[in-house]
Amino acid sequence: MAVIARRTTLTAALLGAGSVALAGCGSPLDPTRNDGGDGEKLLTVASNAVSGGKNADEADWITDWVIPRFVAEQRAKGVHVRVEFAPSGVDDEQYKTKLALDLKAQAGPDIMSIDGICVGEFAQARYIKPLRNVVGSRAAAWDGWKQINARVRNLAFFEGELYGIPAGTDARVLFYSKPLFRKAGLPADWTPRGWQDILDAARRLKRIDGVTPLQINAGTPMGEATTMQGILPLLAGAGGQVSKGDLWYGDTPELRAVLGFYRDIYHGGLGDPKLQQEVKGRDRSFEQFSEGRLGIIGESDYLWRDVVAPKTGLTPMKNRDTEVGYTLFPARAPGEGIEGRDHVSLSGGAVHVLNPHTRYPREAFELLTSLHSAAALRARLGQNAMITERDDVNATVLHNDPMLTFAATKALPVTTFRPPLAAYPEVSLALQEATAQVVSGTDPKQAAAAYRKQLEEVLGGNDHIVR
DSSP, rough: OOOOOEEEEEHHHHHHHTOOOTTTTOTTTTTTTTOOOOEEEEEEEEOSSTTTTHHHHHHHIIIIHHHHHHHHHHHTTTEEEEEEEEEOOOOOHHHHHHHHHHHTTTOOOSEEEEEEHHHHHHHHHHHOHHHHHHHTTHHHHHHHGSSOOHHHHHGGGEETOOEEEEEEOOEEEEEEEEHHHHHTTOOOOOOOOOOHHHHHHHHHHEEETEEEEEOOOOOSTTTHHIIOOOOOOHHHHHHOOOOETTTOOOOHHHHHHHHHHHHHHHTTTTGGGGGGGSTTHHHHHHHHHHHHHHEEEEEHIIIIIIIOTTTTTOOOTHHHHHHHEEEEEEEEOTTTTTGGEEEEEEEOOOEEEEEOOSSSSHHHHHHHHHHHHHHHHHHHHTTTTOOOOOOOHHHHSTOOOHHHHIIIIIHHHHEEEOOOOOHHHHHHHHHHHHHHHHHHHHHOOOOOOOOHHHHHHHHHHSSOOOO
């Protein structure tokens, strides 16, 4: 069993971070920051992106498209602004720590991109504030809100307060191989109504030589992919949650049901247990699927647009559009999903937030909304198709892609999100370990009980565990 590091707060992370600064970020409160003459106002935008490196398309889009147009629009209104992009191309945790250090010092960029699961963590540390506290009534008056689905908006909410604007999202579904389904005598328009339907289909696929019937990510080598592509959608399908407010659920009937489903897969010969133990196991599952050797896989729309895309995919499928099927994750049985749903999904995404100490809240908010205008998002995507936060943009850029349209219109309305709390990464690791135990032979009840004990260690006791 992997050892979990017992640091659950940003404060603990910052203690060992030293005096790291986010390169290129001018501090809104720094008296040495050089605003221009003639009333020119300097704004900075930070993201973990750098031209020619990590997330280069985002960096180039902000630098070459967003900033020049925003500056010109402000100039036309008689407002003189200078906008600088603060690039970064580091590990996500390092980027997060750099931002936290700046914000702790009441410094940093005016606008920053953070992972949605960090919103609550930063809010609890008082590094960010609700939009209404920073910009007042302007926050609610932005006309773009009506184009952002209420569920997608949840990415930027914490404890009933809105902290920013979601920057795109995704959805988890079940993908399946239509050629293998034909061989197994299964329908091309497969729509499982419950977990038993998934297992029944996998058992039919098992009859085909050389085929792995089902891949639901498990274990720690696949990291967060195990939690997002497997545990949390299944938990929602069982009617359960990983947390409620700042309380966490431990050894629940719903978690035991999820671990029992893992047992049925990996002890029933329906999945490859060795694949779950390999560092490159997820990549190998992609290869198997694209080569027609894997029947069903739970994944995000990333599989469709970046893995098996016919020309640009990591493991391209020439006939992807006709050979790959997709369907929603079913609840354990009809009506047994969270909130009585028949189907569920899970989504993630980034959020653009404002520095509460910005010198120029009005202009910073206008730049923030410019990043999320329909024109800006269409410019960023170009000829590419990807789910954005805006329904109007999705209707335009996804209309020729039936899978992404399906994800945006069918999966997002039933989706859920990870809890935006500081302890989540360690809780997620403990959940991954629970699945690893089941795959290696531990009884689901014992694995759930072990998870409960690990949860106590992560949280430092029982005070934050639902009893």
